[in-house]
Amino acid sequence: MPRLLHSVSIDLGARSYRIAIGSGLLADPATYDGLPAARSAVIVSNTTVAPLYAAQLRAALAGRFAHIHEVQLPDGEEFKNWQTLQQIFDALLAQECDRKTVLFALGGGVVGDMTGFAAASYMRGVPFVQVPTTLLAQVDSSVGGKTAINHPLGKNMIGAFYQPQQVVCDLDVLASLPPREFSAGLAEVIKYGPIADMAFFDWLEQHMDALMARDGAALAHAVRRSCEIKAEVVGQDERETGLRAILNFGHTFGHAIEAGMGYGAWLHGEGVGAGMVMAAALSQQLGLVDAAFVQRLTALVQRAGLPVRAPQLDAQDNAGRYLQLMRVDKKAEAGEIRFIVIDGPGRAALRSAPDALVRAVIDACCAA
CATH class of the missing domain: 3.40.50.1970 (Rossmann fold)
Structure with a gap:
């Protein structure tokens, strides 16, 4: 029925x-x-x-x-x-x-x-x-x-x-869904907490094991709350002229991973998972969140079965390759990369950052 x-x-x-x-x-x-x-x-x-x-x-x-x-x-x-x-x-x-x-x-x-x-x-x-x-x-x-x-x-x-x-x-x-595809979806669920609702983030920490087991009640709540947050944002900014950009938390780095590795090598959600960790690390470097927040997010991404270390895209100049790919991003303006950062837990903002700082984050977050 x-x-x-x-x-x-x-x-x-x-x-x-x-x-x-x-x-x-x-x-x-x-x-x-x-x-x-x-x-x-x-x-x-x-x-x-x-x-x-x-x-x-x-x-x-x-x-x-x-x-x-x-x-x-x-x-x-x-x-x-x-x-x-x-x-x-x-x-x-x-x-x-x-x-x-x-x-x-x-x-x-x-x-x-x-x-x-x-x-x-x-x-x-x-x-x-x-x-x-x-x-x-x-x-x-x-x-x-x-x-x-x-x-x-x-x-x-x-x-x-x-x-x-x-x-x-x-x-x-x-x-x-195969386990890898299911985990990829959890990346998009997780993102809603840091950008809009830390109570939902707390709930995800408490219920991640149930979600990984595909418990029906947990899934129903996760899908509903995710859709509610997205509906609220889209209702205010349908064409992404401002607020809607926050839904791309982790995506600037994540899209670079997908393009750099070749589409399909990393699933979209896997790129977003590692990308959120990188974006959180950038937020910390900008003085917007503390190390404890970055550690919480990293732990949750990892519990969801997602990668928390980004791949090397270029053996000679890995950070340079990331920057090159991220400049071909819909949020970039006049060649300046703009990132969705966490402006305090539960709030997101669109910011630019010096290339040198972004390079340092990439170097710190990429697998050897």
Whole structure:
């Protein structure tokens, strides 16, 4: 029996929508009540997720759409590119999909980002629904309307802000996640504490063992609170002109790790995990937090099964390579890198820092 445990609203005026969090939601036809009427739906998934859940979603949608098509993309961050995006457009055009066609993103962050970008672009915008199947996507990438593909020179550099009609977070699907993917999602859960809610950070310290064991009640609370914090931030700053940048805590370093190692070598959440430790260390060097805070965060990241030491990206000038990659970042301005730092526990700010200081942090935080 489906159970809707929580409902979180993203308040954006005419673009507002609901995040449904619960068990058995994906396969329940009632979950999709209220969607725009359309002749066709397209389920976009990947070769890993589609065999597990596409048939359930198709059955749930069968009474709502006359035609349901499927697109299966290759699985992996390395395929989050223009060539793979074209596969979605090819399918939409081949099936003569019109501008009322509803796209369903069934998968993790890569599928969600690419489906959203395709929806934003096809016929200048068609409706889409996020059905995230990873923890990372449920607590972060499926919420807030950021859609994008990667470029060899930078992560998520080509995309659009485009809000979904609905987000469906079925907690049951998290049982099929490999341990490494599950831990990667916990990085995006952990970030919400230092930037916005230290009571949630305290709760995570107390319940990390339960989360690692995938306890249902713990997962429900973690997903709900993460979505609430993100909803509050996105509601105030939809297009990341200011406040929303705090959601990128750890990401400037993390994106450099992903690009420098080659997309897919490190999972996004693994880069964010090590990146948060680096950003916290930078915050300490700027005099914003003390060593005890950095140690607390590092310990929690480690308990989540995530790396706390960043990789070497260049044998000759490792810090220089990091700086080069971080200058290709959406928060950079006129070549100046700006970092999300912790301006006291539970508060975040966007700051620049001298290259020499950043180099020292990189040297201290990277594995030998």
